Amino acid sequence: MAVMDTTSASTGKAVRSSGAMQKLLAFGGLIVLFIIFSLLSPAFRTFENMQGIVLATAVNGVLALGVTFVIISGGIDLSIGTVMTLSAVVVGLVAGDDKAGFPIYLGVLVGLLTGGFAGAINGTIISRMNVPPFIATLGMMMIARGLSLVLAEVKPIYFNNLPGFRDIMMGSVLGAVVPGMQVPNAVFILFGAALVAAFILAKTVLGRYDVAIGSNEEATRLSGVNVASWKTAIYALCGLFAGLGGVMIASRLNSAQPALGVGYELDAIAAVVIGGTSLSGGEGTILGTIIGAFIISTLTNGLRILNVPQEWQMVVTGVIVILAVYMDIIRRRRQG
Amino acid sequence: MTIKKLMVVLGALLVVAAMVSGCAATPAAAPAPAAATTEAAAPADAAAETEAPAADAAAKPYIPVISKGFQHQFWQAVKMGAEQAATELNVDITFEGPPSESDVDKQIEMLSAALAKNPAAICLAALDAKAVIPQLEEAKSRGIPIIGFDSGVDSDIPVSTATTDNIAAAGAAADKMAELIGGEGKVAVIVHDQTSRTGIDRRDGFVNQIEAQYPNIEIVNIDYGAGDQLKSTDLAKAVLQANPDLKGYFGANEGSIIGVLNAVKELGLEGKIVVIGYDAGKQQKDAIRSGVEAGAISQDPVGIGYKCVDAAVKAIRAKNCPRSSTPASSGTTARTSTIRQFSRCCTIDRAFGLM
Numbered sequence A: 001m002a003v004m005d006t007t008s009a010s011t012g013k014a015v016r017s018s019g020a021m022q023k024l025l026a027f028g029g030l031i032v033l034f035i036i037f038s039l040l041s042p043a044f045r046t047f048e049n050m051q052g053i054v055l056a057t058a059v060n061g062v063l064a065l066g067v068t069f070v071i072i073s074g075g076i077d078l079s080i081g082t083v084m085t086l087s088a089v090v091v092g093l094v095a096g097d098d099k100a101g102f103p104i105y106l107g108v109l110v111g112l113l114t115g116g117f118a119g120a121i122n123g124t125i126i127s128r129m130n131v132p133p134f135i136a137t138l139g140m141m142m143i144a145r146g147l148s149l150v151l152a153e154v155k156p157i158y159f160n161n162l163p164g165f166r167d168i169m170m171g172s173v174l175g176a177v178v179p180g181m182q183v184p185n186a187v188f189i190l191f192g193a194a195l196v197a198a199f200i201l202a203k204t205v206l207g208r209y210d211v212a213i214g215s216n217e218e219a220t221r222l223s224g225v226n227v228a229s230w231k232t233a234i235y236a237l238c239g240l241f242a243g244l245g246g247v248m249i250a251s252r253l254n255s256a257q258p259a260l261g262v263g264y265e266l267d268a269i270a271a272v273v274i275g276g277t278s279l280s281g282g283e284g285t286i287l288g289t290i291i292g293a294f295i296i297s298t299l300t301n302g303l304r305i306l307n308v309p310q311e312w313q314m315v316v317t318g319v320i321v322i323l324a325v326y327m328d329i330i331r332r333r334r335q336g
Numbered sequence B: 001m002t003i004k005k006l007m008v009v010l011g012a013l014l015v016v017a018a019m020v021s022g023c024a025a026t027p028a029a030a031p032a033p034a035a036a037t038t039e040a041a042a043p044a045d046a047a048a049e050t051e052a053p054a055a056d057a058a059a060k061p062y063i064p065v066i067s068k069g070f071q072h073q074f075w076q077a078v079k080m081g082a083e084q085a086a087t088e089l090n091v092d093i094t095f096e097g098p099p100s101e102s103d104v105d106k107q108i109e110m111l112s113a114a115l116a117k118n119p120a121a122i123c124l125a126a127l128d129a130k131a132v133i134p135q136l137e138e139a140k141s142r143g144i145p146i147i148g149f150d151s152g153v154d155s156d157i158p159v160s161t162a163t164t165d166n167i168a169a170a171g172a173a174a175d176k177m178a179e180l181i182g183g184e185g186k187v188a189v190i191v192h193d194q195t196s197r198t199g200i201d202r203r204d205g206f207v208n209q210i211e212a213q214y215p216n217i218e219i220v221n222i223d224y225g226a227g228d229q230l231k232s233t234d235l236a237k238a239v240l241q242a243n244p245d246l247k248g249y250f251g252a253n254e255g256s257i258i259g260v261l262n263a264v265k266e267l268g269l270e271g272k273i274v275v276i277g278y279d280a281g282k283q284q285k286d287a288i289r290s291g292v293e294a295g296a297i298s299q300d301p302v303g304i305g306y307k308c309v310d311a312a313v314k315a316i317r318a319k320n321c322p323r324s325s326t327p328a329s330s331g332t333t334a335r336t337s338t339i340r341q342f343s344r345c346c347t348i349d350r351a352f353g354l355m
Helices: A002-011 A020-040 A047-074 A080-095 A104-130 A133-151 A163-170 A171-176 A185-203 A205-215 A217-222 A225-254 A264-274 A286-306 A310-335 B002-025 B031-049 B073-090 B104-116 B133-141 B166-181 B197-213 B229-242 B255-267 B281-291 B301-320
Strands: B062-066 B092-094 B122-124 B145-148 B161-164 B185-191 B217-224 B245-251 B272-276 B295-298
Touching: A002 B062, A020 A104, A020 A286, A020 A310, A020 B062, A047 A080, A047 A205, A047 A286, A047 B229, A080 A104, A080 A133, A080 A264, A104 A133, A104 A225, A104 B197, A133 A205, A133 B197, A163 A185, A163 A205, A163 A225, A185 A205, A185 A225, A185 A286, A205 A217, A205 A225, A217 A225, A217 B133, A225 B229, A225 B255, A264 A286, A264 A310, A264 B245, A286 A310, A286 B229, A310 B031, B031 B145, B062 B104, B062 B301, B104 B122, B104 B133, B133 B145, B145 B301, B161 B301, B166 B185, B166 B197, B166 B217, B166 B245, B166 B272, B166 B295, B185 B197, B185 B229, B185 B255, B197 B217, B217 B229, B229 B245, B229 B255, B245 B255, B245 B301, B281 B295
Parallel strands: B062 B092, B062 B122, B122 B145, B145 B161, B185 B217, B185 B245, B245 B272, B272 B295
Antiparallel strands: none
């Protein structure tokens, strides 16, 4: 950590105009983690384990991508974990064993829409009814949790009659094309989602207004932007990513587990924060979020492989979250 | 203007609500959650009206059943058993539990609320073995018998406890593990948490038995996955990566063992790792049939639910009957031990029967 501090002091001036500093730190941190774990354990640096790390990042990473948009706009979404679960349950209701019996693609579609719909409700409550985001999404978190249990009749829904469903995550399209490269699809879904998110943030009106609203909502409104509608769209987008997370977790577990999902939102928010997105809004990057998500899963994986007790792993993750935000504050102070 | 907008939003919400409830109605056979809520409401009123249902022999005795949760398959099965007993023995029960198995405080509130309704007896699966003792003492002073189920409390107030002996059951799993891996090698353990009675007992039951009886077996790792299937999968996967020579894996509850099974499947290690689990949900039974899982300790949750209500009724009768003046010692015997290995999967090939 001392090394990191000196780096931040010496290079802080050079890059102070952008969030690049934070990204650099996070990325450097990730590299350092990889080097340390690789040196300490041969099991860590195997190809299979790298796949395992990406798989463990997939669901949290996708949730974090969505909530990045919300946090950039100056808001927060606590409902992503249980909305993910609700989406998974809806996929189950549409396509799962002993349920409606529709084809997989329809289940996936309806699952995604469920997430987007829940997000749109969040956005409407926040922007039209002026309920603070923390409260609105806290309510949605409980609503989605309850609905998941009710809709699933308090038991898991399985997908045993749909062998193709698990392949969404665990099959390997690449392996079919290039023999021997059995990389699970989850890897491509994660990176594909990240590319889409990066595109939306950097190249679309939604992305630009997202940053504008987070920087100065009032100024944005006075510039003639319909802030309420764009905010609703931002939360809907976040919900859509939660819906994707729901499809992914259901596919990986080959079942929709209605009691799951509580606490997932905090992991996702931690990833976003470690990645340098400011909780006060106005700035943030998709690359940072992905790096943040990888730092969390790499830590979990590496400490597991080294048999470090899990209690300590939580302590380490907590310290990293605080340090990441502290770096952000130092950087801001220099700017100001 | 704003009011109009609000109306529009409310209208939209109503449409949403209609859609959602429409969704809920499609799987028509949804009796469990709906039934739970209506029942929870009804007997509460009944109890409030008849001030002391226990004393009134004509009224149906009211027995609140306070569980550790309601979301898991296990608790749903306990509930089923309890309801079955209630119907047969002509008593009213309510079944409730806190939203998560770490909500000790919420369970204490439920217990206090139940005491306020002046029930004939209370069935309790305590989340914390010590935290509920003040409420239990109040119950004792008011002559309300307490029947424990699933988990015991650190007190002799409960008249009896219908539970699985988790230490013995996990010890049996350890014996089976040792036998299947040939008495030596590395094994790993994944448990749902560090603090609950079942988590502690199952972990210690397994670990102590291995350490005491099988010096050539090394436990390389004990992890806690919160009973979360996804987290348990990723944890188990890391452990399997780190220990290529691992011979066996023990998972202490349903979520934990499903994580191990996923990890084994994803790494293509089916049949190479001896997997022994706890509980036997559908996924586990399938895994046992296909040979990925060597076996499981299956509890009898329906039996636990039935026996606790049955014990409550016996305790009420003992109390109301003047000749048995010591209700605490009468009634059913303590610790209805239901270590039933594969009690429900006896048809499955690799079931190792252990009753």
